[in-house]
Amino acid sequence: MTEDREIVIRIRSLRNQFGSHVVHEDLDLDVYRGEVLGVVGGSGTGKSVLLRSICGLQTPKAGEIDVLGTNVLTASDDQRTALERRWGVMFQDGALFSSLNVRENIEVPMRHVEGLDKTLRAQMADLKISLAGLPYLAGDKFPSELSGGMRKRAGLARALALDPEIVFLDEPTAGLDPIGAAEFDILIRQLSKSMGLTVFLVTHDLDTLHATCDRVAVLAEKKVLVSGTMQELLDVDHPWVHEYFHGPRARAAMAAIPAMKGE
Amino acid sequence: MVTSQTQISQSDGTTKIALQGAFSLVTLTPLVRELTRAVADGPVTVDLSGVTRLDTSAAWAIITAQKAAKAKDQPFTIENPSDDANTVLGAVRKALPKPDRVAPAPLTLTDQLDRLGRTVASAGRFILELLAYFGLFLDRIVRSIRHPGDFRFTALVHHCHEVGVKAVPIVALMSFLIGVVLAFQGSTQLRQFGAEVFVVDLIAVSILRELGILLTAIIVAGRTASAFTAAIGSMKMREEIDAMRTLGIDVAGALFVPRILALLLMLPILGLIANISGLVGGGLMSWIDLGISPGMFQTRLIENTGIWHLLVGMIKAPFFALIIGIVGCHAGMQVGSNAESLGQKTSASVVTAIFAVIVTDAIFSIFFAQVGV
Numbered sequence: 111m112t113e114d115r116e117i118v119i120r121i122r123s124l125r126n127q128f129g130s131h132v133v134h135e136d137l138d139l140d141v142y143r144g145e146v147l148g149v150v151g152g153s154g155t156g157k158s159v160l161l162r163s164i165c166g167l168q169t170p171k172a173g174e175i176d177v178l179g180t181n182v183l184t185a186s187d188d189q190r191t192a193l194e195r196r197w198g199v200m201f202q203d204g205a206l207f208s209s210l211n212v213r214e215n216i217e218v219p220m221r222h223v224e225g226l227d228k229t230l231r232a233q234m235a236d237l238k239i240s241l242a243g244l245p246y247l248a249g250d251k252f253p254s255e256l257s258g259g260m261r262k263r264a265g266l267a268r269a270l271a272l273d274p275e276i277v278f279l280d281e282p283t284a285g286l287d288p289i290g291a292a293e294f295d296i297l298i299r300q301l302s303k304s305m306g307l308t309v310f311l312v313t314h315d316l317d318t319l320h321a322t323c324d325r326v327a328v329l330a331e332k333k334v335l336v337s338g339t340m341q342e343l344l345d346v347d348h349p350w351v352h353e354y355f356h357g358p359r360a361r362a363a364m365a366a367i368p369a370m371k372g373e
Numbered sequence: 374m375v376t377s378q379t380q381i382s383q384s385d386g387t388t389k390i391a392l393q394g395a396f397s398l399v400t401l402t403p404l405v406r407e408l409t410r411a412v413a414d415g416p417v418t419v420d421l422s423g424v425t426r427l428d429t430s431a432a433w434a435i436i437t438a439q440k441a442a443k444a445k446d447q448p449f450t451i452e453n454p455s456d457d458a459n460t461v462l463g464a465v466r467k468a469l470p471k472p473d474r475v476a477p478a479p480l481t482l483t484d485q486l487d488r489l490g491r492t493v494a495s496a497g498r499f500i501l502e503l504l505a506y507f508g509l510f511l512d513r514i515v516r517s518i519r520h521p522g523d524f525r526f527t528a529l530v531h532h533c534h535e536v537g538v539k540a541v542p543i544v545a546l547m548s549f550l551i552g553v554v555l556a557f558q559g560s561t562q563l564r565q566f567g568a569e570v571f572v573v574d575l576i577a578v579s580i581l582r583e584l585g586i587l588l589t590a591i592i593v594a595g596r597t598a599s600a601f602t603a604a605i606g607s608m609k610m611r612e613e614i615d616a617m618r619t620l621g622i623d624v625a626g627a628l629f630v631p632r633i634l635a636l637l638l639m640l641p642i643l644g645l646i647a648n649i650s651g652l653v654g655g656g657l658m659s660w661i662d663l664g665i666s667p668g669m670f671q672t673r674l675i676e677n678t679g680i681w682h683l684l685v686g687m688i689k690a691p692f693f694a695l696i697i698g699i700v701g702c703h704a705g706m707q708v709g710s711n712a713e714s715l716g717q718k719t720s721a722s723v724v725t726a727i728f729a730v731i732v733t734d735a736i737f738s739i740f741f742a743q744v745g746v
Contacts, residue, residue, distance in 0.1 A: 208713050225402045234398065237433050240468040254711050273397055273428035304464035305429065306457055 115142040118276055118308050119164060124173030126159050133159050135332040137173070143275075146302050146309040147337075148319045150354065151329030157312040160329065161278055164310070165199055166190065178275065195222070197276040198269030202284060204261035206253040212239065212264045213249035219271040235271070242267035243297050259290040263297075270301070279311040283318050295321040316363035328354070378423075379407055387416040387448075393423030396431035404431060408438035412449070417442060422453035432458070432465040506699045510633050513626045528631035536597050536632075537639030541646060543596075544589050548647035551584055552576060552654025560662050569663045573673040576655035581682040585648040587734050590693035593640060594726035598701035601632055602722040605705025606715045614706070633698030640694035641687055648686065681746045689737050693730050700726040 119141035126134040133156035141147050151157050162168035164175055166182050175182040180193050198219075206215045216235040220226060226234075239249050242263040253261055262282060269277050282298065283291035299322045302309045313319065319326055320340060327337035328351050336346050344355050354360065377394035388411040396404060411417045419435055421427065435451065442449035454462060517524040559572040605628055608614050617624055652674070659665040665673075704722030708715050 208711070220398060223398045223401075226398060227402065230401060230405065234401070234430050234433070237429060237465065237468060241429065241464065254713065270429075273430065300464070304460045306461075 115144075117141065118143045118178055119310065120174075120176040121164070122174040124160075124163065124175065125171045126156060126163060126168065127171045132332060134163075134170070134173075137329075137333040139327055139334045139337070141276075141308060141310055142325075143308055144302070144306055145324040146298065146311065146322050148323035148326045149310070149312045149329060150314070150319065150326060152350065155329040156332075157329055158280060161199075161280055161310065161312050165197070165278060166194075195219070195272050196274055197278065198272065198274040199278045200262070200265040200269040200280065200282065202281045203258070204253065204265030204268075206261060206264055206268070208253050211250055211252050212244070212256070212267075215253070215264060216249075216268045216271050219268065223272070235267075238267040238270050239264070241270065241301065243293065259286050259294070262286070262294065266297075270305075273305065274307070276308045276310060279309060279313075281313055281315075282311055283313065283315045288317075291315065291317065292321070294318075298322045316360050320363050379404065381407065381411070387418055388414055389418045389420060391420040391423060392427075392431075395426035396424065397426070397428045398430045401430045401434060405434045405438075408434055409441070412438050412442045412445070412447065416448045418450045418452055420452045421455065421458050424455065424458055427454075427458040427461050429461060429465050432461045433469070436462065436466055436469060503699055503703055506629070506703050507695065509625045510629055510695075510699065513623070513630045514634070516626070517630065523626065525627060525631050528627070529635055532631050532635035533639055535600070536593070536635045537642060540593060540596060540639075540643055544592055544643050544647050545650040547588060547592060548580070548585055548651040549654035551588060552580060552651035552656075553658045555579060555584075555651075556655040556658030557662060560659065564663075570665065570673065572655075572659050572663060573665065573670055574677050576652065576659070577674050577678040578682055580651040580655065581648055581678065582685050583734070583738075585651050586644040586686045586689050586693070587730070589644045589647040590640065590690075590697065590730045590734075591727055593636070593643065593693075594697045594730055595723055597636060598697050598704075598722045598726035599719050601698065601701030602704040602708070602719045603715065605702055606708030606718055609706060609708045610710060610712070610715055629698075629702045632702060633695065636694040636698040637691055640697075641690040644687060644690045648683070685737075685741050685746060689734065692733055692737075696729045696733060697726045700729060 117140045119139070121137060121139040124134050124137040124139075125132070126137075137160070139160075149157050149160065159168060163170050164177060164182065170183070173183075177193060178196055180189050182190075182193070185193065206212070207218065210218070213232060213235045216238050217231050220231050220234060223231075236246065236249055240246060244260060244263045244267065248256070248260060248264070253264070256264060266277075266279070266282075269279075279298070283294050286294060295318050298309060298311070298318075301307055302322075309322075311318070311323070323340070325337060325339055326343055328335045328343065328346075330348070330350050335348060336343060336351060340355075343351060346352065346355075377392070377396050377400045380391040380393065382389045382391070390407060390411055392404075408417070408419075417438070419438075439449045439451070451462070555576050556572055559575040560569055563569050563571055563575070605614075608628075614624055614628075617627065656665075656667055656670045659670055660667060701722050704718045704725070708718050
């Protein structure tokens with residue numbers, strides 16, 4: 111893709127290891143500003159580990175990770191805090207705090223903002239709830255009262271609370287019914303466009319890849335084997351990549367692109 | 374962070390607000406304040422030409438101000454928005470229309486009475502459910518006697534080990550210490566009357582009748598009722614119970630009977646161990662503190678303590694065991710599909726079990742006093 115775009119996440123020779131089991135070795139990856147990057151790979155190829163490494167939840171054995179110009183691994187606590195306010199993370203099941211209702215959940219990151227009073231904060235939370243496509247009254251509900259899809263949307267709303275520049279989404283459509291998943295795909299796409307978000311999403315869902323991602327990175331053989339647009343990846347003849355993008359489910363998903371991309 | 378500025382100028386009665394820089398949550402409060410003031414003054418023009426970044430909160434502030442102006446029939450124009458700003462404004466505008474929040478109605482007296490009634494009814498229902506579990510347990514015991522092949526003997530042995538054998542050290546230690554404390558406290562009091570020797574009766578009666586079995590039951594309620602609830606509750610949470618039902622496995626027979634029966638067998642034994650180690654602790658302390666030799670302690674104990682003191686204690690053991698087991702299993706089955714309810718029910722089962730044990734003990738005390746043993 112274009113080389114002149116700003117790189118917001120730069121990973122160089124990353125190595126992740128659990129005991130003697132090497133998950134990543136010499137992994138390089140660039141994410142550009144404003145794009146939606148999908149990370150795919152077979153089970154156990156360390157997609158989630160990669161996401162956790164970038165967010166600082168997992169310390170890699172070696173390598174460099176720069177996010178928005180800050181080295182995540184060597185950053186001081188203050189730098190990290192500043193950085194964490196510029197990204198949002200949505201975990202697989204939303205990871206909402208069960209003792210707080212949805213509105214309070216979304217207000218949690220906003221509490222660090224100085225000079226923001228309670229009413230304004232609640233109004234901002236309601237705005238994020240609505241932006242994430244939840245019905246307005248969902249703010250008063252507790253996470254246990256929500257369906258899986260709503261919890262994910264609430265998780266996304268919390269990730270968006272501070273209007274971050276980057277959002278990380280872990281399996282955003284896993285466990286959703288096809289209609290809910292398709293709606294979520296559209297939502298991600300819309301938000302990334304309207305808010306200028308960079309989206310880093312880990313997924314298994316071929317439909318999501320087709321519907322939302324500008325670029326796809328394939329994790330295999332402990333590194334990012336290839337990355338590029340869907341079209342570019344279709345031409346890669348690595349056996350796993352070929353199987354992934356040309357299998358029966360991939361063909362079915364591809365048949366549906368024109369309908370979904372026509373935004 | 375990039376700084377932001379607002380420049381306010383007046384011309385022909387129109388307030389012009391020029392925004393410059395990056396606007397986000399951090400700058401929201403002053404922005405809202407300025408916009409509200411400007412709208413209150415009259416027509417407003419917002420110039421976005423100098424904006425480098427406009428986030429949804431700033432867009433929200435502008436749009437709500439615009440709505441407020443519209444409500445007052447005042448002009449409110451947004452000038453020179455960049456494409457990015459325009460998309461953000463559009464997204465926020467689309468997300469905005471919504472009904473106002475309905476304030477919850479204050480609680481009336483009827484509501485509170487209603488709530489009280491429901492609480493009482495649910496307490497009654499809870500006791501009925503426990504009775505139903507007791508009935509279920511008896512039914513399955515009878516069934517196992519008729520069909521001994523179905524009985525889960527391995528599970529029973531396993532639970533006996535968990536519930537009984539593993540609890541021996543803590544029960545013995547606790548009871549030993551209680552014996553020591555009783556002897557020590559008793560001797561300081563009784564010495565004033567020169568009745569030190571009655572310390573033996575004090576220890577024997579209080580440990581054998583009450584403390585030995587009661588404290589054992591409390592400890593067992595703490596460690597076993599919670600374990601039952603956690604084990605059954607996590608199976609409930611992961612739908613294992615449902616799977617058992619669809620496979621035609623009798624949940625009560627498979628899960629409740631071995632657990633409750635294990636408690637029923639083990640609690641009397643634990644109580645006996647507690648009694649013995651309490652007497653040993655008391656005897657040791659009397660020897661050290663009062664010079665009552667073990668031989669003398671033994672003689673006084675056997676001469677002055679009737680067998681009923683021991684029986685009064687031991688009779689209570691099976692009742693306590695049933696209470697702990699049934700409360701633990703029942704709470705486990707109440708666990709919902711989330712982890713919070715598991716934690717909630719586990720602590721609730723311990724509290725209920727201990728409370729019920731103490732209430733039962735009080736009832737027994739009255740009963741034995743009336744019967745005269």
